[in-house]
Amino acid sequence: MNDLEELVGRAEADFAAAVTPADLENAKARFLGKAGQVTELLKGLAKLTPEEKKTRGAEINQTKQKIEALLTARRQALADAELEVQLKAEALDVTLPGRQRGTGGLHPVSRTMERIEAIFGSMGFDVADGPEIEEDWFNFTALNTPADHPARSMHDTFYVDTKAPDGSGHLLRTHTSPMQVRYAVQHVKKHAAKIAAGEAMPEIRVIAPGRTYRVDSDATHSPMFHQCEGLWIGENVSFKDLRVVFADFFRTFFETDELDIRFRPSFFPFTEPSAEVDIAFGSGPLKGRWLEVAGSGQVHPNVVRNFGLDPERYIGFAFGMGPDRLTMLRYGVNDLRLFFDGDLRFLSQFK
Known part of the structure; x- marks a missing residue:
């Protein structure tokens, strides 16, 4: 052994x-x-x-x-x-905080767009949406923009195809006003029988928020930006109604009654008379400063005719504002490009 x-x-x-x-x-x-x-x-x-x-x-x-x-x-x-x-x-330090899945939130401009729609919705305005690749007729011609207007230039507009001799063509819309035309034309067709019979047509009251495109880029401009156009057409709609709508909107949007509004004479092809809209806050860091926030005016008779209506009977106003600028004012942002950089350090502040 x-x-x-x-x-x-x-x-x-x-x-x-x-x-x-x-x-x-x-x-x-x-x-x-x-x-x-x-x-x-x-x-x-x-x-x-x-x-x-x-x-x-x-x-x-x-x-x-x-x-x-x-x-x-x-x-x-x-x-x-x-x-x-x-x-x-592979030891784990159990004293460290756990890793959690981050929660998303609305972009600040999206918050503003929803806020605009809610406020105007409370005033009886519909919300219209339409194509971002637009026809030249809806974007310019129907809005009384002359053929030699600078906005039609390649230096200001992104054209998708070459404009045909009859004036047709496609482009990235330079504003959301074409939706005013599209909405109004459909509204008139819907109530064509009443109009033909001489009856009063239901008022056109609509806003058109969305993306727009122009050849421009700096701290306060972007090639793609947002606009919200509005239209109110009826038999007895005046500039007084425009002022009331703006006063109610801006005081509700900025949640303050300490806000003044003024209209400055201006020119737009699609309105006559036309006015720039400025606001001034009664308190806060912008107290006493007049800030341009919108363009407006009484709808031009030629545009009313393009809607299919008689400008002698139907009258109203149109306006346009920049949700991006309103967002900057509401949250104190001083560079528009921050909205498009996708920096989570910036965007997470708006959750």
Whole structure:
């Protein structure tokens, strides 16, 4: 038995010296492999008598089992050691705050657009939406814009295709006023029977918020920006109504009654007379400063005719404002480009 006990001792020592699984497999081969020491002892049984073979065979099998048990134990020890190293390398500091999925929020300009729609909706205005690639007729001609107007120039307008001799063509709309025309034309068609019978047509009261495009880019202008155009047409709509609408809108939008409004004479092809609209706050950092916020005017008779209405009977006003500028004033933003940079440090403030 001494030789077998020594064999077990050598196997235990060799297994203990193995520091990697590969080293352990090499050690296993020296004892349990096809040419291993235990295998050679089993081959030597053939030279013994039957009685010796029975006794010696049992002893060798016990030795083999002991060596296999030592091998299994060392394998487990190496696996545990490897796991311990991995756990230390991938340890988590449970004192750190957990990682949470961030929640999104509305863009500040989107907030303004929704606010504009809600306020005008409370005053009975519909909201119209339409194509951003617009026909030249709706964008310019129907709005009484002459053929030589600078806005038609390639320096100010993104044209999608070349304008045909008849004046047709497509472009990225330079304002949302074309939706005033589209909405009014559909409204007139809808009530054509009443108009033909001389009955009063229901008033046209609509706003058209959306994206617009012009060749312009600096701290206060962007090639793509937002506009909200408005239109109110009826038999007895006057400039007085325009002032009341603006006063109600701006005081509600900025949540203050300390706000003055003034109209300055101006010129727009689609309104006559025309006026720029300025506001001044009675308190806050902008106190006492007049700020231009919109353009407006009585709808030009030619535009009313293009709606399909008689300008001698129907009258009203139109206006246009920039939601981007209103957003800058409401939140104290001094650079328009911040709205389009996508910087989460900026946008997260408006959640």
